[in-house]
């Protein structure tokens with residue numbers, strides 16, 4: 001089974017080796033959702049999967065794929081019809097994350113996600129009408145795309161420690177500083193960047209800006225990395241970049257609040273994607289161990305491998321149901337800081353373990369680029385680093401359960 005042979009498993013679990021467990025699960029999906037999943041999968045099979053190996057080698061996604069996603073309405077699921085979106089319920093986005101996780105390119109999923117899930121979520125939530133017309137409308141169509149630049153060379157986990165500054169001068173801000181590890185950081189059309197507007201304050205001095213890529217003083221350098229190879233992760237430098245007042249996103253000094261508010265949905269999306277990746281790894285591996293022979297029998301007959309699969313499939317099932325239950329609560333506007341942290345922590349760790357074990361079951365072929373597990377394993381590693389490291393998530397969970405800290409939707413007004 002070469003990497004090009006990877007087939008999707010049926011949404012209902014047909015021929016996937018763990019159909020029993022899947023048919024017994026509580027599904028949040030309606031018939032319309034299932035149809036959407038099928039059509040999105042067909043789209044990925046036609047437009048994305050045949051090109052993935054090439055994009056992985058080239059280290060970037062061609063612009064045309066954004067246009068195609070836009071034409072199909074995939075960037076607009078979460079957004080109002082007024083701006084070209086479809087106002088769909090949360091489960092369509094869940095399906096999007098799950099199916100993108102199964103194309104076996106963390107870099108591809110990240111490139112799409114950084115646009116519609118990071119940049120657009122901020123423009124939609126904090127942008128004013130003019131900003132939405134200028135950036136959200138063409139972005140939903142896939143005619144332009146963005147990135148979200150928070151992390152800096154001197155610290156990612158500690159968002160308060162950001163050093164990039166935005167100082168008012170005449171009718172614009174002058175932005176100076178550096179960002180690093182930014183997904184879509186080299187090729188995107190615009191950057192949602194966090195910068196300090198009050199240099200004396202910590203979290204209360206941060207603001208968000210929409211910075212057009214072509215603004216003089218913006219430069220970017222591509223980074224070489226272990227996995228997520230199809231996405232253009234970059235370092236961005238701002239050297240006396242003049243940003244007009246109208247490109248301030250939301251209110252001045254409320255950037256920290258905006259970033260924190262969206263962490264819940266980002267962590268849930270990473271959890272659901274990790275869970276789907278782990279399931280995909282198991283499905284591929286079950287097929288492989290039922291074909292590969294050693295010592296005169298299929299390796300899938302060795303009890304040690306069977307038990308390992310059984311253990312992992314059980315954990316994935318549990319994890320997936322936990323994440324779905326959180327999405328149900330998220331849909332009801334619950335603010336799930338602790339729970340989303342738990343879900344991302346466990347799902348990304350599970351994905352690491354599963355891809356590691358599945359690679360092992362492929363033996364030497366697992367280590368080869370022509371087979372799917374090598375990429376799955378190295379792409380999975382990012383899950384415990386991006387969007388809040390496992391250690392930071394444990395800090396949040398510990399504060400919640402040991403120190404009894406309650407996490408409420410940040411009070412917008414108290415931050416100013």
Ligand SMILES: Cc1cc2nc3c(=O)[nH]c(=O)nc-3n(C[C@H](O)[C@H](O)[C@H](O)COP(=O)(O)OP(=O)(O)OC[C@H]3O[C@@H](n4cnc5c(N)ncnc54)[C@H](O)[C@@H]3O)c2cc1C
Pocket residue numbers: 114147148149150151152154155156157158180181182183184225228233382385386387388389390391392395
């Ligand atoms: C491929 C890739 C894509 C990314 N895309 C983006 C993007 O699009 N936009 C963006 O803004 N950022 C992005 N990031 C950055 C990512 O969010 C950060 O790397 C992450 O938040 C960790 O920050 P750091 O790398 O500075 O590590 P550090 O914060 O320096 O942490 C180093 C180590 O110390 C641990 N640590 C730190 N603080 C504590 C603590 N209080 N207690 C215990 N342990 C602690 C961490 O868990 C980690 O193990 C991306 C990163 C990668 C690798």
